Amino acid sequence: MADAKNMKEYHSQIQEALDDKFLRATLDKFAVEYKANRTRIFEGMDVDGLIKQVADIKDNAAQHMMELFEQFKTEAEKRGVHVHLASTGAEANRIIARIAKENNCHNIIKSKSMTAEEIHLNTALEKEGCRVVETDLGEWIIQLRHEGPSHMVMPAIHLSRYQVADLFTDVTKVQQDREDIQKLVKVARKELRIEYVKADMGISGANFAVAEAGLIGTATNEGNLRLVTTMPRVHVVLAGLEKLIPTVADALKVLQVLPRNATAQAITSYITWIAGANECATGPNGRKEMHIVFLDNGRLKIAQDPAFKDILRCVRCGACANVCPVYRLIGGHKMGYVYIGAVGLALTYLYHGADKARALVQNCIGCESCKNVCSAGIDLPRITREIRARLVKAEGNNPAGSVMSMVMKDRDRFHSLLKFIKFSQKPLTVKGGRFIRHLPAVLMGGDQSFRQLPALAPKSFRQLFNGVVNNPAQPRFRVAIFSGCAQDFIYPEQLVAAVRLLNKHGVHVEFPLGQTCCGLPLDMMGQRDTSIQVSSQNVNAFEAGKYDAIITLCASCTGHLKNSYPELLKDSPDQYRAGIFVSKVMDFTSFVYNKLGLRADDFVKSNEKVTYHSPCHMRDLGVTEEPRALLNMVADYVPAAEEDTCCGFGGTFSVKFPELSAEIGKKKLKNSEDTGASLVVTDCPGCVMQIRGVATANDSQLKVEHISELLARHMK
């Protein structure tokens, strides 16, 4: 459980995880297999459509939470159940402890409940003198080890069979087989059986609380829940209010996504539906004493907060961790407090408070993978940025953020500063002036030696543009370029190549000088006000109506302009302009392939072996075919393993977490090198900076280019 109070503490926790070889190997394997298995299990299904339906069902439920609660209560009471509502975790713990006391229960067995973890229920019950035994295998293992879960679905994924075998040997006082997992599982089968017999209270969670029938629905594979809810005379269900859902049909709909997304199963072994106090031989009058405790703990308030309400859609499938490049490196114990993965960052802030979340919420690279895999389509990276903004607002700015905001809100000041750096960087440059030599870690905010950082270009694109552009007399299209900082000041050659290609094919190109940083780095740093200011500057810098398209060659800028501007500038005087601006923004390859319609005939194809890195924000925008189609026209394109995985850049992330950025970057380099290609091409200057920087620092022969450069070199 990551509970670092500050970044220094957090970095040392992260390093521990990075040094855990078993964890690294396990999560690497899992990351690759999960993606393949998920694709297979959803084959032939309308995944996006299903996800949209889940989102709608959950949104509707969240907006009617208390009505659903009342309906559920009426229905459940009809069937002999006591229904409680706890406003805080402490209150829920008190209610459950009281139920135990009133019913004279001492031996409690549990099936898996993340909500129980959220409120530290076991600790509370143990304080009251109860004995609590987890029966889900993974939960039992971590309970015996006095740990929290490291994954929402596979809580003990961080442990090897040897660690489990040694633990079981310890618990049973019998030497257990250290290799055979099948036998280890049978140890749990045997050891836990007596617990079901002894228990007088069973506690379970719920995946669904169906209002129309006062019905609890749960998905498990082990079946332990069936024994937990059958053997003891008392059954207590603990459920967050967001588990309320109107109908059985809604639950069946969600079940089409949940197990597929969680464990790539069409369905779990057991779905258990319990409505009312069922038959129980040892219960009062042969019936179960049944209680359902609903937990608020902020949920009602979250449902009314437009920026956060989507989080209540979460169905706890854990997929956001499965695809997260950061989770893959450090596991759940360092990427969450109780809830882990991307949703864990948000839920830690919302349910456990700013203290627990301050360092954690910094640990999102912004690759958008979680957003695109979420069962309910929650835009988790946006929520994480929102939390950073609220922390800055509530707690005042940090030094880095203040400086950044001060510089960036005034374009002239920002650009003058860059000019100053350009002149003063000379003594620091190496390798023909294109790279900066390694600077002391203290100056960089962290050790950046894993990659060679680029120097600013001698001339920025804004200085070069007039000398380069050669607009046709009768253009087919009129476009403007939105450059972003990296290409304007570091890699202007990528834009120069694009202008050459566009002019050659009859496109009139303009470069409005009023444009500035897109604002994404600001938003990543929680600098919301300045981020809105630069957004406004940009939409006002373009007479968007004049152009067929506003072309971008930076994936991250494109993503930010298209996804965040409408939200950032909502309710501002620029709202209307922003709408037009955003509708014109188009990435370079989409323009070249779809709009300009360039095909193989327009290029000279070479035999050069080239591989590709798909930038996160291109994938997020659904641009995946265009760049690959273009590559095939000009070179011998060889796909790399995990081509669709983040390069580890993440802008400010790579400065805040160089140890993580380095690991992801090295993996990317290796996968690219393994193709045997001499060149890796991508369509984002950030990715170029990262992959080229890592390649250079590791003396790799692999060259890195923007796709515009490769295409321009192969023009007929």
Add this chain to the structure above:
Amino acid sequence: MTQDQLVEVVKAKAPSVPVSLYEARDFADAVQYAVDVTEKRRHCEMLLPKEGETYGPLSENSFPTMLDRFIAAPGLSDEEFAVLEGKTAGTDIILLRSGLRGHMGGFNTSITWAEALVADTVTCVVNSNSEEVRLGTMVAEVSVMLVRKSTLLNKLEDANSLMLDLLNRGGASYTAFITGPSRTADIERVGALGVHGPLELHIVLLED
């Protein structure tokens, strides 16, 4: 889809669940199948051994095994149970019909009815209002589910009206969707069957 097509779907999908499938000629044949399955396996493991009791040889998991074989058949009608009694007469199999709380150490086989079978996922919908049915389908090493072909459903969503029907029969209800044996992948993500419940699930299809 027609009933025959749904049966084909089940046949195609059962092995990967994993589920063993048997098409019975009639009820007696279905019961005979369960008896055969029971006789072919080793004696059941005793998970709650008592000091001073005598047990059979150790199992592959080094647990004691029981000296007798047991089949639990909660939820069968008197007439159906009589057929089972006929089939086990002269064998070493002891039949259990209720009081399964007293047999939590384990039994070989359970025979229970499913209300329906969802073909697409090979999911048995089991009315588990009876505590004995719940324990029977969890504590047995081998769970044999009897399904009438006329109750085959295509997709999971199609179970909605059956669910509502089960819920509205009055009072409390406990319904289980059961798809294969009890399983886990909690240690190194390696799949393992029988973590708490059945090690095997068998579905016997019956004509009406």
